[in-house]
Amino acid sequence: MADRYLHFTGTPPGRFLTRRLGLPRPAPLRRFGPAATDLGGPVILRTAGRSALDGPLPLDEPVTPDGRDGTAGTAGTEAEAPRPAAVVLDATGVAGVADLAGVHSALHPLMRSLAPGGRIVVVGARPSADDHHQAAAQQALEGFTRSLAKETGGGRTANLVRLTSPDPAAAASTLRFLLSPKSAYVSGQVLELTGTAPAAAADPARPLAGRTALVTGAARGIGAAVAEVLARDGARVICLDVPGAGADLERTADALDGTALPLDITTGDAADRIVAALPGGELDVLVHNAGITRDRRLANMSADRWSQVLDVNLAAVLDTTDALLKRGAVRRGGSVVATASIAGIAGNTGQTNYAASKAGVIGLVRSLAPRAAAAHGVTVNAVAPGFIETRMTAAVPLFIREAGRRMNSLAQGGLPVDVAEATAYLADPASGAVNGQVLRVCGQSLLGA
Numbered sequence: 317m318a319d320r321y322l323h324f325t326g327t328p329p330g331r332f333l334t335r336r337l338g339l340p341r342p343a344p345l346r347r348f349g350p351a352a353t354d355l356g357g358p359v360i361l362r363t364a365g366r367s368a369l370d371g372p373l374p375l376d377e378p379v380t381p382d383g384r385d386g387t388a389g390t391a392g393t394e395a396e397a398p399r400p401a402a403v404v405l406d407a408t409g410v411a412g413v414a415d416l417a418g419v420h421s422a423l424h425p426l427m428r429s430l431a432p433g434g435r436i437v438v439v440g441a442r443p444s445a446d447d448h449h450q451a452a453a454q455q456a457l458e459g460f461t462r463s464l465a466k467e468t469g470g471g472r473t474a475n476l477v478r479l480t481s482p483d484p485a486a487a488a489s490t491l492r493f494l495l496s497p498k499s500a501y502v503s504g505q506v507l508e509l510t511g512t513a514p515a516a517a518a519d520p521a522r523p524l525a526g527r528t529a530l531v532t533g534a535a536r537g538i539g540a541a542v543a544e545v546l547a548r549d550g551a552r553v554i555c556l557d558v559p560g561a562g563a564d565l566e567r568t569a570d571a572l573d574g575t576a577l578p579l580d581i582t583t584g585d586a587a588d589r590i591v592a593a594l595p596g597g598e599l600d601v602l603v604h605n606a607g608i609t610r611d612r613r614l615a616n617m618s619a620d621r622w623s624q625v626l627d628v629n630l631a632a633v634l635d636t637t638d639a640l641l642k643r644g645a646v647r648r649g650g651s652v653v654a655t656a657s658i659a660g661i662a663g664n665t666g667q668t669n670y671a672a673s674k675a676g677v678i679g680l681v682r683s684l685a686p687r688a689a690a691a692h693g694v695t696v697n698a699v700a701p702g703f704i705e706t707r708m709t710a711a712v713p714l715f716i717r718e719a720g721r722r723m724n725s726l727a728q729g730g731l732p733v734d735v736a737e738a739t740a741y742l743a744d745p746a747s748g749a750v751n752g753q754v755l756r757v758c759g760q761s762l763l764g765a
Contacts (some may be wrong), residue, residue, distance in 0.1 A: 317526070319342075319705070319728060320612065321342075322342050322344065323455060325339075325340075325342060326344065326348065339681075340722045340727035341469075342722075342726060342728040343432055343433065344471065344498045345433065345501065345726065345728070346433045346471070346496075347497050347734070348496060348497040348500075348642065351610075352497045353497070353546055354496060354497070355402055355433070355434065355496065355497065356507030357398055357399060357401025357402070357434070357443060358398055358400050358401060358402075359375060359379050359380065359400065359402040359403070360400045360402070361373065361375065361402060361403075362403065362404070362423070363405070363406040363407075364405060364407040364410055364415060364416075364419045364422050365410060365725075367408055367409050368408040368409040368482055369406065369482050369659050370482045371483075371484055372378055372484065373404060373406060373439060373484045374485060374488040375428065375491060376491075376495075378479075379404075380400065385625040390475045392403070399429050399430065399431040399434075400426060400429060400430055401430075401432055402430075402436070402495050403423065403426055403429050403430065404495070405419065405423060405437070405438045406439050407419055407438055407439060407440045407441075407457055408439060408441045408479060408482075409441075410440065410450075410453045410457065411447070411449065412449045412450070412453050413451055413453060414448075414455055415453055419438075421455070423436070423464075427468070430468070430472060432471055433470065434470075434473075434502075435474075435494060435499070436461075436468070436474040437477060437494050438457055438460070438461050438474070438475070438477070439476075439479065439487065440457045441454055441478060441481070442454070442478050442480045442508060442697065443455050443641045454478075458476055461468070461474050461475065461506070461575045462476075462504045462506075462760075464505035465503045465633055465760050466504065466718045466725045468714060468725075471500075471726060473494075473500075473503035473504075473760075475505045475507070475681065476506045476507070476508070477490055477494070477506075477552045478507065478508040478509065479505050479507075479511075480508065480509060480510055481511030485513060485514060486509045486510065486513070486514060486749035487509060489744050489747040489749075490741075490749075490750060492746075493738075495739075498737035499738075501726065501731070501759050502734075502755065502756070503726065503754060503760040504756075505571070507755065508753065509750060510689075510751055511748045512689075512749040512751070513706070514745075514746040514747070514748050514749055516747055519550070522549055522550030522701075523549055524549040524551035524600075524744070524745075525549075525550030525551075526649075527551050527745075528554065528598070528599040529543075529545065529546045529551040529599065529601035529603065530582055530590065530599050530601070530602050530744065530745070531543045531553060531554070531556065531605055532556045532604055533601040533605040534553075534555070534556055534557055534560035534569075534605065535557035535564040535567065536561070536568070536707070536735070537703065537706045537707060538655070538710070539603075539606070539734055540555075540564075540568045540705065541735065541736040542568075542605055542732075542735065542740075543555050543568060543572055543574065544568075544572060544736065545736035545739070545740045545742065546739060546740055547572040547573070547574060549744075551600075551601060551743075552575075553572050553575070554569075554575045554577055555568050555569040555575065555576050556577040556579055556590070557578065557579075558580050559578040562578050563576060565578060568707055574636055577589075577590070577593050582627050582628055582631070585703040586635075586636055587635070587636055587640060587643070590640065590645075591640070591643060591645050597643075598644075598645055598646070598647050599645060599646060599650070600647050600745075601650060601651050602636075602647070602650070602652045602653070602654060603652075604632075604633045604639060604654040604655060604677075606632070606653045607626065607629060607655060608624065608628050609667065609670050610624055611620075611667055612666060612672065613668075614668045625669040625670055626669060626673050626676075626748075628673075629650045629670065629674065630673040631678040631741045633654055634680060641692055644692070644751055646691075646694050648693030649693055649694075650693075650695075650702050650743055651695045651697070651745075651747070652684075652697075653698065653699065653739050653743055654681060654697075654699075654734065655698065655700075655735070656675045656700040657670070657671075657700055658701070658758050658764055659674055659701055660674025660675035660677065660678055660700065661675070661678070661754075661756070661764040662761070662763040667761040674700070678698060678754050679694075681696050681752060681753075681761060682754075684696045685751045685752030686751070686752060695742070696751065696752065697742045697750060698754045699735055699739055699754075699755050699756075699757050700754050700756045700758065701730065701734075701735045701756075701757050701758065702724060702730060702756065702757065702758025702763075703724070703730065703759075704731065704734070704735060704756070705721075705729045705731055705732075705755075706732060707760065723761060723763065724758055724759035727759075730757060730758065734757050735757050738757045
């Protein structure tokens with residue numbers, strides 16, 4: 317369903333009324349597509365104090381020289397200079413309260429000149445377990461970045477990347493994602509990277525070429541969008557959904573030159589049937605997207621409604637992942653990406669079963685990730701969508717739907733493609749340094765923030 321309020325606020329009467337009444341003023345987001353492959357402007361790199369990295373940050377976009385006068389470091393007058401599309405701040409060397417002044421001095425002059433839809437990425441270090449001054453200063457960057465994301469407006473985003481190694485190479489795919497239109501609905505987030513050296517893609521435009529991906533719940537909505545984006549990035553996609561969604565499943569798979577696998581993921585032989593459908597019995601990307609809701613307040617919730625949600629959303633994810641990893645069906649260098657939800661982080665009235673299942677997915681990811689990496693060479697991460705415009709949310713009563721759309725820093729709902737782009741980023745073999753992370757795709761929802 318179209319967001320008519322978003323369209324209205326872009327008209328002259330809409331702009332006038334929202335200013336006078338203090339109403340939310342969402343800005344149209346620049347999403348990835350043939351006409352929007354980058355942010356469309358210069359990227360500025362600045363450093364707070366002295367960098368703690370062994371080399372320069374791996375930035376694909378040409379970086380504008382660091383002009384400290386607020387003119388984006390370009391030749392000519394400020395009026396002639398293009399507005400910066402992104403600012404990357406290297407704050408890895410921030411080790412005390414005094415160093416935080418460098419964060420202010422680096423970003424303060426640029427805030428009014430950052431282009432609409434622009435990006436701010438702060439690169440920090442993991443808070444130290446041995447140096448409480450460094451830990452305090454680095455943790456301060458999280459509060460700073462989350463607050464900055466809430467005040468930038470104009471479709472701009474701000475995110476924090478923490479490095480656990482002085483080798484900046486691990487940040488390449490994450491910076492590429494956050495500094496692109498693919499991250500339009502990701503803001504106020506913190507990603508901590510390991511020191512794992514990333515794999516180099518033969519074709520950065522098709523990083524999944526030659527790889528096989530399985531997407532559950534792929535017949536429609538978010539799952540179909542995930543399958544489409546993975547196919548765009550070169551993957552051979554196997555689309556799985558319940559037999560009752562067979563017609564939609566076939567359409568999705570056929571459109572992507574993929575394979576349809578009608579299957580109830582909760583059946584005891586699900587893993588066997590998945591392996592039988594895989595080329596050579598192996599895959600590279602396992603996306604757990606299948607999920608259901610059976611909403612009721614706990615006082616009115618039957619045992620069946622409880623168990624159905626837990627069985628599909630959590631038990632099937634655990635059982636299938638365990639079985640495929642045990643069989644070695646997920647190749648080394650592969651990835652598991654599960655779909656959690658902000659309901660599993662913040663809770664939601666009438667969704668004790670759903671929130672429990674999605675919080676369980678987060679627990680799975682955090683526990684399994686280091687062991688799967690060590691034993692199988694496989695990363696395990698999750699995406700946690702917020703309010704996403706789907707057929708399901710279109711059926712939500714108007715006022716509740718509007719609240720869901722506006723209660724985030726971008727003041728609008730996300731699209732299925734936003735979740736799909738985040739999933740593809742986590743599935744990219746170059747994202748091997750991203751493990752055990754839960755990436756919220758929620759426009760920085762004000763719930764659970």
